Amino acid sequence: xxSQLKQAxxxxxxxxxxxxxxxxxxxQQRPLITEDVDVLEPGSLRVQVGIDFVQDAKxxxxxxxxxxxxxxxxxxxxxLSSNVEFSVEGVAQNFLSINTxxxxxxxxxxxxxxxxxxxxxxxRLSTKIKLRNETxxxxxxxxxxxxxxxxxxxxxxxxxxNTNAFGIILMGKKFGRDARLNTFGNLGIGxxxxxxxxxxxxxxxxxxxGGVFRVNKxxxxxxxxxxxxxxxxGGAPLGTESLxxxxxxxxxxxxxxxxxxxxxxxxxxxSPRSGVTFGVTYDTPSVFTPxx
Numbered sequence: 001x002x003s004q005l006k007q008a009x010x011x012x013x014x015x016x017x018x019x020x021x022x023x024x025x026x027x028q029q030r031p032l033i034t035e036d037v038d039v040l041e042p043g044s045l046r047v048q049v050g051i052d053f054v055q056d057a058k059x060x061x062x063x064x065x066x067x068x069x070x071x072x073x074x075x076x077x078x079x080l081s082s083n084v085e086f087s088v089e090g091v092a093q094n095f096l097s098i099n100t101x102x103x104x105x106x107x108x109x110x111x112x113x114x115x116x117x118x119x120x121x122x123x124r125l126s127t128k129i130k131l132r133n134e135t136x137x138x139x140x141x142x143x144x145x146x147x148x149x150x151x152x153x154x155x156x157x158x159x160x161x162n163t164n165a166f167g168i169i170l171m172g173k174k175f176g177r178d179a180r181l182n183t184f185g186n187l188g189i190g191x192x193x194x195x196x197x198x199x200x201x202x203x204x205x206x207x208x209x210g211g212v213f214r215v216n217k218x219x220x221x222x223x224x225x226x227x228x229x230x231x232x233x234g235g236a237p238l239g240t241e242s243l244x245x246x247x248x249x250x251x252x253x254x255x256x257x258x259x260x261x262x263x264x265x266x267x268x269x270x271s272p273r274s275g276v277t278f279g280v281t282y283d284t285p286s287v288f289t290p291x292x
Contacts, residue, residue, distance in 0.1 A: 261279075
């Protein structure tokens with residue numbers, strides 16, 4: 001088993017133990033990125049905006065490393081019916097403070113003397129379907145599929161300007177009095193275009209394990225392990241390396257909003273070393289007539 005998978009497995013066990021010790025909010029658990037099975041109420045709208053700061057971000061295809069700031073980490077989620085939700089997610093702007101430059105696999109538009117670069121992030125369109133409600137003994141089940149659009153400009157050195165597709169199985173189970181602990185897991189496949197190889201892709205294992213624990217009416221604790229693992233026997237094609245991270249943070253409800261913050265720890269060779277994320281979530285009442 002690759003070393004990054006062994007490390008992820010150990011952290012999965014540690015996370016599960018921590019969650020047992022540490023309002024199960026519905027769907028889209030910012031500051032986490034692991035997907036809950038639950039969907040929004042039919043006709044409702046959820047808008048999320050955040051900002052991330054990560055240190056020692058690595059971009060092997062362009063040869064750049066540095067400190068990355070993601071401004072406008074956007075998520076718009078709509079409940080289409082009692083078991084279907086549609087989402088648009090992405091980053092409005094990425095800013096990279098360049099620390100080192102290596103060999104780039106494609107021409108860059110960054111001048112030799114520039115110490116920073118910026119670019120729009122790639123956006124994702126996805127649909128989540130809840131297949132089964134939780135029972136006393138069994139977990140809830142769902143499925144999410146979607147695609148990543150090529151909105152970025154690879155010449156800026158941050159994005160890869162590729163079209164990717166993914167599909168993941170969702171599982172969830174609540175524990176404790178009044179379902180104070182909401183746990184959820186993801187397992188699936190991501191089909192990533194290899195940006196430097198013609199007619200080549202990397203089918204990667206997508207995984208995630210997370211949970212939210214309600215401390216009181218206004219404060220929740222949240223934690224997860226999430227990432228993607230290379231399934232090829234040899235090295236991954238440039239731009240499709242294994243990535244993984246651990247997040248631990250909280251959610252605070254105030255003034256009709258839900259604020260969140262979390263620390264980030266990278267788990268693989270090509271993951272950022274560490275970072276933090278902050279965000280806010282707003283749920284609107286029903287904004288349209290749902291699908292019957």
